Amino acid sequence: MTVAQGSEVQDLNLVDLVKSFGDFVAVDDLTLTIPAGSFFALLGPSGCGKTTTLRMVAGLEEPTSGRIMLGTQDITDEKPYKRQVNTVFQSYALFPHLDIFENVAFGLRRRGVKNVDAQVNDMLELVELGPMARRKPAQLSGGQQQRVAVARALINHPGVLLLDEPLGALDLKLRRQMQIELKRIQDEVGTTFVHVTHDQEEAMTMADTVAVMNKGRIEQMGPPVDIYDLPRTAFVANFLGQSNLAQGSVSGTSGDNLVVSSSGASFTLPSERSVRQDGDLLIGVRPEKLAIDAADADTVPDRHNRLSGKVTDASFTGVSTQYLVMTTWGDEWIIFEQNRSADLHQLGDEVVIHWAPEHTFGLEIPAGG
Amino acid sequence: MGWLRRNLIGIVAVLVLIYLFIPIAVVAILSFNDPAGKFNVAWNQFSLEAWQNLCGVPGVCSSFATSIQIGILATIVGTVLGTMIAFALVRYRFRGRSTTNLLIFLPMATPEVVLGSSLLALFLNLAFPLGFWTVVIAHIMFIISFVVVTVKARLQGMDPRLEEAARDLYAGPTATFRYVTFPLVLPGILGAALLGFSLSFDDYIISAFNAGTLVTFPIYIWGAAQRGIPVQVNALATLVFAITLVLVLSIQFVNYRRRRKLEKAGA
Amino acid sequence: MPSLAPTLSSPSAGAPPAASGVRRRTRTAYLLLIPGLLWLGIFFVIPLVSLFFTSLQAPTDKAGVYQPALQVSNYLVALQEYWPQFIRSFVYAGIATVLALVIAYPLAYFIAFRAGKWKALMLVLVVAPFFASFLLRTYAWRTILSDEGAITTFFNALHLLPQGRILNTPIAVVLGLTYNFLPFMILPLFAALDKIDPRLIEASKDLYAKPSTAFRKVIWPLSLPGVVAGTLLTFIPAAGDYINATLLGAPGDRMVGNAIQTNFLQFRDYPTASALSFILMAIILTLVFVYIRRAGTEDLV
Numbered sequence: 001m002t003v004a005q006g007s008e009v010q011d012l013n014l015v016d017l018v019k020s021f022g023d024f025v026a027v028d029d030l031t032l033t034i035p036a037g038s039f040f041a042l043l044g045p046s047g048c049g050k051t052t053t054l055r056m057v058a059g060l061e062e063p064t065s066g067r068i069m070l071g072t073q074d075i076t077d078e079k080p081y082k083r084q085v086n087t088v089f090q091s092y093a094l095f096p097h098l099d100i101f102e103n104v105a106f107g108l109r110r111r112g113v114k115n116v117d118a119q120v121n122d123m124l125e126l127v128e129l130g131p132m133a134r135r136k137p138a139q140l141s142g143g144q145q146q147r148v149a150v151a152r153a154l155i156n157h158p159g160v161l162l163l164d165e166p167l168g169a170l171d172l173k174l175r176r177q178m179q180i181e182l183k184r185i186q187d188e189v190g191t192t193f194v195h196v197t198h199d200q201e202e203a204m205t206m207a208d209t210v211a212v213m214n215k216g217r218i219e220q221m222g223p224p225v226d227i228y229d230l231p232r233t234a235f236v237a238n239f240l241g242q243s244n245l246a247q248g249s250v251s252g253t254s255g256d257n258l259v260v261s262s263s264g265a266s267f268t269l270p271s272e273r274s275v276r277q278d279g280d281l282l283i284g285v286r287p288e289k290l291a292i293d294a295a296d297a298d299t300v301p302d303r304h305n306r307l308s309g310k311v312t313d314a315s316f317t318g319v320s321t322q323y324l325v326m327t328t329w330g331d332e333w334i335i336f337e338q339n340r341s342a343d344l345h346q347l348g349d350e351v352v353i354h355w356a357p358e359h360t361f362g363l364e365i366p367a368g369g
Numbered sequence: 370m371g372w373l374r375r376n377l378i379g380i381v382a383v384l385v386l387i388y389l390f391i392p393i394a395v396v397a398i399l400s401f402n403d404p405a406g407k408f409n410v411a412w413n414q415f416s417l418e419a420w421q422n423l424c425g426v427p428g429v430c431s432s433f434a435t436s437i438q439i440g441i442l443a444t445i446v447g448t449v450l451g452t453m454i455a456f457a458l459v460r461y462r463f464r465g466r467s468t469t470n471l472l473i474f475l476p477m478a479t480p481e482v483v484l485g486s487s488l489l490a491l492f493l494n495l496a497f498p499l500g501f502w503t504v505v506i507a508h509i510m511f512i513i514s515f516v517v518v519t520v521k522a523r524l525q526g527m528d529p530r531l532e533e534a535a536r537d538l539y540a541g542p543t544a545t546f547r548y549v550t551f552p553l554v555l556p557g558i559l560g561a562a563l564l565g566f567s568l569s570f571d572d573y574i575i576s577a578f579n580a581g582t583l584v585t586f587p588i589y590i591w592g593a594a595q596r597g598i599p600v601q602v603n604a605l606a607t608l609v610f611a612i613t614l615v616l617v618l619s620i621q622f623v624n625y626r627r628r629r630k631l632e633k634a635g636a
Numbered sequence: 637m638p639s640l641a642p643t644l645s646s647p648s649a650g651a652p653p654a655a656s657g658v659r660r661r662t663r664t665a666y667l668l669l670i671p672g673l674l675w676l677g678i679f680f681v682i683p684l685v686s687l688f689f690t691s692l693q694a695p696t697d698k699a700g701v702y703q704p705a706l707q708v709s710n711y712l713v714a715l716q717e718y719w720p721q722f723i724r725s726f727v728y729a730g731i732a733t734v735l736a737l738v739i740a741y742p743l744a745y746f747i748a749f750r751a752g753k754w755k756a757l758m759l760v761l762v763v764a765p766f767f768a769s770f771l772l773r774t775y776a777w778r779t780i781l782s783d784e785g786a787i788t789t790f791f792n793a794l795h796l797l798p799q800g801r802i803l804n805t806p807i808a809v810v811l812g813l814t815y816n817f818l819p820f821m822i823l824p825l826f827a828a829l830d831k832i833d834p835r836l837i838e839a840s841k842d843l844y845a846k847p848s849t850a851f852r853k854v855i856w857p858l859s860l861p862g863v864v865a866g867t868l869l870t871f872i873p874a875a876g877d878y879i880n881a882t883l884l885g886a887p888g889d890r891m892v893g894n895a896i897q898t899n900f901l902q903f904r905d906y907p908t909a910s911a912l913s914f915i916l917m918a919i920i921l922t923l924v925f926v927y928i929r930r931a932g933t934e935d936l937v
Contacts, residue, residue: 058533058537059536059537060533060536060537079536079541080533080536080537081536081537081538081539081540081541081544081545082539085537086537086538087533087534087537089530089533089534089537090530091528091530093528093530093531093533093534094534095531095534095535095549095553096531096553097552097553106535106538106540106548107538107539110535110538110539110540110544110548111539152534152538153537153538156538156539
């Protein structure tokens, strides 16, 4: 076998990657660089093509066109069992007839490595499963099985480790724990992790780069903080966290700001935070960036964008209160307000919502909506 | 009353199981009988004669051995051929899938008399000599369908990700089959083989048509029924039943114990 | 055999393999298929064709020797002479199938939902009769149902037996058929019931006040694939059986299997025997396909 031991970590490049099943295009002309050693998350709803992309990188699915490069090496046509890429499968796919030790040793044995004991034991140490070596997978808890799946893949020192919804089968508490655990393991081994998930919170907590996928295309890519702060499409604005959106059109500029009129009101936002500089667009703002005050309050700073409405729902969640406010033109906006004072707004109260222009973002109006 | 209502279904279930075992119990009890006449149908007197002298009646043990030989041969060939078809059906795309399914289904939907008589019609038309080999051929034919159905179900129940995981972990097609697919399907294949053997060993109708002058164990029993079945036959049948049951039950028991122990250790 | 039920309901759920190397993979498929299918072709299909031609043969001057012909009248003669056997076969097999279903359902239900850790053991016990000779077990019923036996005496005391006995009457034949093919009913029923999520039953008990309604609306429909498979696996061998009729019935209770057997092996009237086989097969296949259509599992083949 020609697979190198402890192969050097290299960039993963996807070039013009397309996968179609009959008329259905699962992955639509995807070009992407995943830097060596990064923790990369492919985030999207089910059916967006993220798992198909992963399977193409693993070699389990053949691209309709395009190339997959690992460093300078083109691995597009390489068989899965020859690629320096290993996968942590959804629901783990541990071999039920082999014990934990043999599951982890599987890859080494297939590559003809003679003495596997030391390596396997080290790996089991890393995932803290040493005492479980002779158990069968069915006798392990979900979290333990998950760690076996990681160990079984990592022991081969892959250039890239692919994780297909690895935490999907775990309960919330365990998931949190494993998120931290996976980060720790990645720090320790330094391998590139490509993590596919539909859980935006998971993607944001774990990854240093997140790519949001929708309908076979990448909508936006970048560090989680950046994407969250400045979503570039309506899909991203709502898939990664929540957003309040309103349709409007650019009516002018003021300095570095755009002025947008929407249903008789006028809003400003920094032009570099808008995808469009003229015509119709969507303006948006995150719920926690909004402030809510009584309609007659005089505390609203002049520079703030503002709109008025009536409280239709208020749910107290402890740290914060989540309001739903019906705006005068009939949209429902969502507001998270920190509970700094005890006086809450009541159902039916007339209120004013306001926020700083620099928290606003401008988006293209999506086709058909 | 409440107890009865709650446990009614359990009581019925146990009664049905008892019903299934009554005739077997009768066979076993009569193996310790010293019948009054030549027909061993009513209890007369306790005797160990048949057990001490299992092959004491001419033809009993030789027909028994013949049936075992036929069973083993037919099971091996039938299991191999059936397993191959099951793999093709589950793992490959090919033209003629529905014809194949029909060809597998039809022998199971055909009464044994028709299977037996049609094969006999073929052998007669070809003037093929009846005997050991015609019976083996016939048994392989009906075992195949049962094996295909059993192994196919097992294969379909297997998570396809397991094989993908193997390929991902540097196992080529051969290694994937050898280290993952085959061990996982093996219990299904063994189950199918056991079923095939018991079908072959116990088959009377199809064998009767195609055996010519060959005497298998069921054919011997059938022939003996007219003039009185020797007690040895009861003893042999009881022995086979007891051995298989003990074997199967101890496998179950060992599995159960092992699972219990590991569960305890894990807790 | 427990797996026949899933096969009946989901026949070709094979995962479509990747498009790569389709031609090579197709060749592998045929290599895997050919030996087994060839065997079935030569020793199942050709014999049926051969049976068909035999059924049209005409007698020669020599007894037991026949010549190729197109004597369709063989079928009319066979039907004329043996129609009572046909009717008996289907009536006996029909009653036995219904009885088996009624007996098997509670047991299958219990194993699937209530047996807990005894599940595997109970399944072994259901299959266990297969390991004891079919002929001997049938023969044992002669002892159990004998005229002096407890069962016959009991029913006679109640004056419930029209002929004053059970052995050598149609009752014994039907009882034998029911008994012998019972495991073929239990296993598919179990397989279908075992796939039902027990929470569905709780939910249905929650939704419908009466357990009987819950059974009728939820469990029974979900177990239908098992019912179809089980009734077929019981009815088909029962309709063609002649062992029970011979060992437990009187000469007047003979079934069509007996007719085929005696014509083939004793009278050496091959054309009549073949015609009988063919008619039996045709009726059964027609019934099977009509039944499967009606039961809604038409994706059988």
